[in-house]
Structure formats: structure tokens, C-alpha cells
Amino acid sequence: MKSYLVAVTLCVVLAWGCAHKPAVVSNPAPPADAHQVREAMAAAKSEPSRATTSPLPTSDAPSSPKAVAVTPLDAKSSLPSPELSAKSVSGNLDDYQDIEEPAPAKENEKENEKATIADPLEPFNRAMFQFNDKLYFWVMKPIAQGYSKVVPEKARVSVGNFYTNLSFPIRFVNSLLQANFERAASELGRFIINTVWGIGGLLDPAASKEIDLKKQKADFGQTLGVYGVGQGFYIHWPVFGPSSPRDTVGMVGDTFLYPSVYFGAWEVWAGSRVIERTNDASLHIGDYEAMKEAAIDPYVAVRDAYVQYRLKMIKHQGGPPPPGKPGLLEYD
Amino acid sequence: MKKPISIVITILIICLFMLPAYAGVPMNTVQANVNKVLDVLRDPKLKGEAAKEIKKKKLRAIYEQMFDDVELGKRTLGRNWNSLSVPQRQEFVILFRQVLEKAYIDKILAYTNEKIVYERETMISPTQAEIQTKVITASKEVPITYKVILKGGSWKVYDVVVENISLVMNYRTQFNDILAKNKPEQLLEILRKKVKG
Numbered sequence: 001m002k003s004y005l006v007a008v009t010l011c012v013v014l015a016w017g018c019a020h021k022p023a024v025v026s027n028p029a030p031p032a033d034a035h036q037v038r039e040a041m042a043a044a045k046s047e048p049s050r051a052t053t054s055p056l057p058t059s060d061a062p063s064s065p066k067a068v069a070v071t072p073l074d075a076k077s078s079l080p081s082p083e084l085s086a087k088s089v090s091g092n093l094d095d096y097q098d099i100e101e102p103a104p105a106k107e108n109e110k111e112n113e114k115a116t117i118a119d120p121l122e123p124f125n126r127a128m129f130q131f132n133d134k135l136y137f138w139v140m141k142p143i144a145q146g147y148s149k150v151v152p153e154k155a156r157v158s159v160g161n162f163y164t165n166l167s168f169p170i171r172f173v174n175s176l177l178q179a180n181f182e183r184a185a186s187e188l189g190r191f192i193i194n195t196v197w198g199i200g201g202l203l204d205p206a207a208s209k210e211i212d213l214k215k216q217k218a219d220f221g222q223t224l225g226v227y228g229v230g231q232g233f234y235i236h237w238p239v240f241g242p243s244s245p246r247d248t249v250g251m252v253g254d255t256f257l258y259p260s261v262y263f264g265a266w267e268v269w270a271g272s273r274v275i276e277r278t279n280d281a282s283l284h285i286g287d288y289e290a291m292k293e294a295a296i297d298p299y300v301a302v303r304d305a306y307v308q309y310r311l312k313m314i315k316h317q318g319g320p321p322p323p324g325k326p327g328l329l330e331y332d
Numbered sequence: 333m334k335k336p337i338s339i340v341i342t343i344l345i346i347c348l349f350m351l352p353a354y355a356g357v358p359m360n361t362v363q364a365n366v367n368k369v370l371d372v373l374r375d376p377k378l379k380g381e382a383a384k385e386i387k388k389k390k391l392r393a394i395y396e397q398m399f400d401d402v403e404l405g406k407r408t409l410g411r412n413w414n415s416l417s418v419p420q421r422q423e424f425v426i427l428f429r430q431v432l433e434k435a436y437i438d439k440i441l442a443y444t445n446e447k448i449v450y451e452r453e454t455m456i457s458p459t460q461a462e463i464q465t466k467v468i469t470a471s472k473e474v475p476i477t478y479k480v481i482l483k484g485g486s487w488k489v490y491d492v493v494v495e496n497i498s499l500v501m502n503y504r505t506q507f508n509d510i511l512a513k514n515k516p517e518q519l520l521e522i523l524r525k526k527v528k529g
Binding site for chain 2: 089090091098099115116153214290293294295297300303304308309312
């Protein structure tokens with residue numbers, strides 16, 4: 001009896017343990033049974049016109065029994081999406097009811113309040129956004145493209161590593177100021193390892209699987225935020241881009257921790273920053289374009305992304321929310 | 333007399349462990365769906381420009397299973413959802429889906445064997461969870477979090493957070509900005525143009 005119970009418990013514990021593998025590397029071929037189960041579930045749920053599981057063209061039947069007349073997305077539409085035109089309403093009609101105030105709406109309000117920023121300078125900011133947009137397309141991008149043709153990607157990643165290593169004092173000092181000693185130690189370790197064994201920071205052996213000290217972010221604007229300084233309002237600087245009074249002070253403060261400031265003339269510093277920016281841009285060609293393409297209002301999209309990003313950096317100091325706690329943007 | 337007791341105890345033990353074990357389902361669901369997407373992208377039969385439309389169609393079918401686009405639309409509009417009429421809401425959901433498809437399909441089709449790691453699942457409530465993943469490329473790691481909700485027996489994605497930036501929040505800020513100055517009909521018109529343009 002006892003041994004039987006032990007055996008059952010053991011089996012269940014093992015099965016439970018398997019469901020909680022800490023890191024599952026994606027398997028190119030998912031288990032077939034999972035496929036079947038999901039497909040069976042979907043098939044049982046789907047209405048005749050919702051043949052979602054079938055990749056075959058059978059679902060483009062022009063006359064759908066469930067087609068409700070809402071501004072039909074006609075065949076002329078530049079986006080050829082036969083499945084969409086066949087099915088002009090997504091989901092159940094019940095899903096389209098008003099949202100009730102107490103549940104989702106209030107939560108949204110709370111989120112909104114936290115993740116927005118005052119923008120009294122909007123006309124100026126929008127003009128600067130346009131300026132930076134042109135600066136990118138007319139100057140930065142052509143230079144970065146030329147540069148990436150001459151310098152292979154591996155070398156550019158190395159140059160990026162070098163600059164990251166060079167800005168170590170910013171992350172180290174700010175981690176200390178934030179009393180985040182774990183991160184300070186990690187950054188110090190990274191700096192030593194990468195400087196000594198990474199050819200002066202050109203390589204990043206510290207981030208390898210064996211050592212696993214990944215780069216973490218820390219800056220003075222974040223430090224101020226951790227100590228309760230609010231973001232204030234939005235500023236879109238020419239050249240430097242999204243910022244706030246707090247983060248502008250932070251940016252200026254951090255330059256004093258940047259080693260090349262102390263190496264001779266300002267031209268050295270400026271030149272070094274230009275190379276850094278060009279190198280960085282060459283590794284991210286297409287990102288800005290993709291963001292702009294995806295956005296309805298690119299200016300607002302950039303502003304919001306900046307606010308969300310900074311908020312998260314201050315709240316969780318850049319890392320993911322601790323386990324068991326709800327995510328930042330859900331409820332507090 | 334001994335037997336029924338042992339059965340009851342067995343059931344109790346199983347129930348006890350089944351509860352936390354159930355927490356693995358959201359991550360498995362996301363992973364199964366992502367794997368389906370990868371299967372389509374890696375399919376050697378679907379190479380080249382000609383197969384692009386077939387791929388898109390297959391991906392659309394997976395999207396419908398994976399995402400709850402009404403929930404996504406609702407959360408994207410936030411409070412403004414109620415200021416749209418029901419037909420407007422229906423059109424919005426479809427337009428928004430097309431906007432997203434147009435914005436991200438090329439990025440998804442450009443996928444080349446990056447590694448995906450499933451790191452952690454966090455239950456936010458019995459019907460909501462967050463799945464943290466990482467896409468690892470040659471030069472960087474991109475953290476991607478899927479927020480899922482339990483609806484009609486299956487876990488569906490209602491928000492994707494890339495590099496700490498929530499897709500839903502980002503669009504919500506933009507839509508709020510537009511709806512603060514315009515009528516819902518004008519927002520729909522902007523979206524129609526975006527889809528066509």
C-alpha cells in the first residue's frame with residue numbers, strides 16, 4: 001500500500017516536473033499528438049465558415065453563410081486576403097459588446113495613466129522628429145550603408161562590443177548608485193573578462209554560455225528615476241531623439257563617465273561618438289523603417305515606445321518582472 | 333475496505349499535482365503555435381517568391397488559432413471601444429488585423445533559423461498568463477513576451493511585448509491620440525488607407 005502510493009506520487013511528481021522545464025529550446029518538429037489535439041479542438045469549435053485549420057484553398061468559398069454586411073473588403077483591395085473577405089466578422093458577435101467599466105476599462109485607465117507622458121512641446125517635438133527622420137534617411141542611412149559594405153558584419157559587431165566595453169563606467173557607477181550590487185558586480189566581471197580575454201573589449205566572451213554574464217543596462221536617467229524623479233514631459237531632441245528633462249540630465253551626467261571625454265580635444269570625443277553611432281546604425285538598418293511602416297502615427301509610436309521602455313527600465317531595472325509578480329503593464 | 337481509500341488518496345494526490353501542472357498549458361500552447369509558424373517558414377517546398385502567397389495564407393490560418401483578435405482589438409482601443417458602434421468595432425478588428433499583417437509579415441517571412449528559447453511562464457490570474465521567450469540572433473537577444481488569455485478552452489494571445497514594448501499599448505496610445513481629435517469613423521478611414529496604401 002505504502003509503496004504503491006510512493007510509486008504514484010513519484011510518477012505524478014515526475015510528470016509535473018516535466019511540465020515545468022525552465023527553458024525549452026524550440027523544437028522544429030512539435031510532437032504530432034499536440035498537433036492533433038489542437039486541430040481536433042479547433043475543428044470542434046469552428047463554425048462551417050471558419051475552416052481555420054485547413055490550409056487548403058477550400059475556405060475561400062465566396063459565399064459564406066456567416067458573412068455579416070460590414071463594409072465588405074472587396075476583391076479590389078490591394079491586400080489579397082481571400083480568407084478575410086470570405087469572413088467579414090472575426091470571432092463571435094457576443095465578443096463585440098461594450099466593455100464593462102469595473103473590469104477591463106479601469107485596468108486600462110490605470111495603465112494609461114502610468115505609461116503616458118505630457119507633451120506640451122508637441123509642435124516643436126514633431127518638427128524635430130521630422131528633422132531626425134530626414135537626417136536618418138539623407139545622411140545617417142547612406143553613410144551606414146556605405147560603411148556596412150566596407151566593413152563585414154563580424155567586425156561591426158566587434159566595434160559595437162568595444163564601445164559597449166568602453167562605456168562600462170556608466171553602467172557600473174549607476175548600478176552602484178542604484179544600490180544594485182549584483183548588477184555592478186556582473187558589470188565589473190564583464191569588463192575585466194572582456195578587456196583581458198576579449199582583446200580589449202572587441203569580443204564578448206563574458207556573455208558566452210559558460211560564463212553567462214549578459215550585458216545589462218544602467219544609466220543616470222534611470223538612477224534618477226529609481227530615486228523617484230519623475231519623467232516630466234517629452235522632449236524630442238534633434239540628433240539625440242526621444243528624451244525627457246530627467247533623461248536629458250541623465251545623458252549629460254553620463255558623458256562625464258565616458259572615458260573618451262578625458263582623452264584630449266573635444267574632436268576626439270565627437271569623432272568617437274560619430275563612429276559609434278554609425279556603427280550602431282549599420283547594425284540596425286531597417287529597424288526604424290519597419291517601425292515607421294507599422295505605425296499609424298510614427299511620432300506618437302516612438303514617443304510611446306520610449307515611455308514604455310524607460311518606465312520598464314526604472315521599475316524592473318531593465319530585467320523581466322520577478323517571478324510570481326504580475327507584469328508591469330497589467331496591474332500594480 | 334482498503335482499496336477504495338487508496339483510490340481516493342491516489343485521486344487526491346493527482347489532483348494536488350494537476351493544479352500547478354495545468355500552468356504549463358499556456359506555454360505549451362504558445363510553443364505549439366510558434367512551432368507551426370516555424371514549420372511553414374522552414375518548409376523546403378515553399379521556397380522563393382512564388383510560394384510567398386501560400387506561406388502567407390498558411391500563416392493567416394495559424395494566426396487565427398493563435399491570437400484572439402477581438403480581445404486584441406478591445407484592449408488596443410481601451411475605453412474608446414465603447415464609443416464605436418458594433419459594426420464599427422467589427423470593421424476595426426478586421427482592419428487592425430490587416431494593419432498588423434502588413435506591418436509584420438515581411439519581418440516574419442525573413443526569419444532565418446534564429447533560436448527561440450521559452451524561458452518562463454507567469455500566471456497573472458487563473459485565465460491570464462505571460463510567456464517570456466527570447467529570440468537569439470547573431471548579434472543580439474530579443475526578449476518577446478506573449479500575453480495569453482483563456483477563452484473557450486484554449487489559450488490565445490492578446491498582446492505581444494517586444495523588448496519591453498507592448499504592441500497593444502503602443503497602438504493604443506496612437507489610437508487614443510487620433511480619437512481625442514477625431515470621430516471613430518475617421519480612425520477607420522485612416523486604417524483603411526493604411527491597409528490599402
